[in-house]
Amino acid sequence: MEKKELILEGKAKRLYTTEDEALVIQEFKDDASAFNGVKKGSISKKGEINCAISSIFFEYLESYHVPTHFIQIQAPNEMLVKKVDIVLIEAVMRNIATGSLVKRLGFQDGKALDHPVFEIYLKNDDLGDPLINEYHAYALGIALPDEIRSIFRITAKVNAILKSFLERRGLILVDFKLEFGRDEKGELIIADEISPDTCRFWDRKTHKKLDKDRFRFDMGGVDQAYQEILERISKI
Ligand SMILES: Nc1ncnc2c1ncn2[C@@H]1O[C@H](COP(=O)(O)OP(=O)(O)OP(=O)(O)O)[C@@H](O)[C@H]1O
Ligand SMILES: [Mg+2]
Secondary structure, eight states: OOOOOEEEEOSSEEEEEOSSTTEEEEEEOSEEEETTTTEEEEOTTHHHHHHHHHHHHHHHHHHTTOOBSEEEEEETTEEEEEOOEEEEEEEEEEEEOOTHHHHHHOOOTTOEEEEEEEEEEEOOGGGTOOEEOHHHHHHHTSOOHHHHHHHHHHHHHHHHHHHHHHHTTTEEEEEEEEEEEEOTTSOEEEESOOSTTTEEEEETTTOOBOSTHHHHTTOSOHHHHHHHHHHHHHOO
């Protein structure tokens, strides 16, 4: 399928229409940003690597009947996906305390959470994607109670599936973010991407960070870390 018109350019991806109204092409860029767009840069081969990683995760989730927007890879950095109306929520699941959980709530960095923490954030760059709860979502009219319950249920299922998939490959799924959209039937499906830009992965033995934190905190070896994730999850 050919790319037609550019509909949307974000910080990490571009979206194009196709001849099929129900499908769009998601093109992954090498551009990287962090801290709400304050830090900018580029990661060599990131577009191709994140496209490949995301497609592996989407296909694996589909095999467990988790609905996603994924249709197929189009080109090394292009993915054909179902067009959705994005729900203006970022769903986050955390297995290990780090990042904002440490800063905001004083958790010890690296503490394993006996109870995984589920959070929702409002997708609004002007407001800095603030943490909200379900009542804010209802009051803002961005999701119905049933939809929030589905988002929670699907996110918990994704956590269970990907955690053990990654464990078998020597990786800890520290936390991750999902975006959801409504398909043509109004059903919620996972959209956007699942990659080292949107998840934290640590090596199980050394706790070496293999995700965007290397870019956020100028730790070096960013492109190698992304490549390593792809190599590890490509093994059967
Ligand atoms: N299947 C889809 N249909 C429609 N829009 C989608 C789909 N998948 C992802 N998107 C949206 O396309 C955009 C992808 O671009 P990118 O991730 O670069 O945005 P961004 O700069 O991170 O901004 P945002 O804060 O909106 O995520 C996002 O706004 C995402 O919500
Ligand atoms: Mg994004």
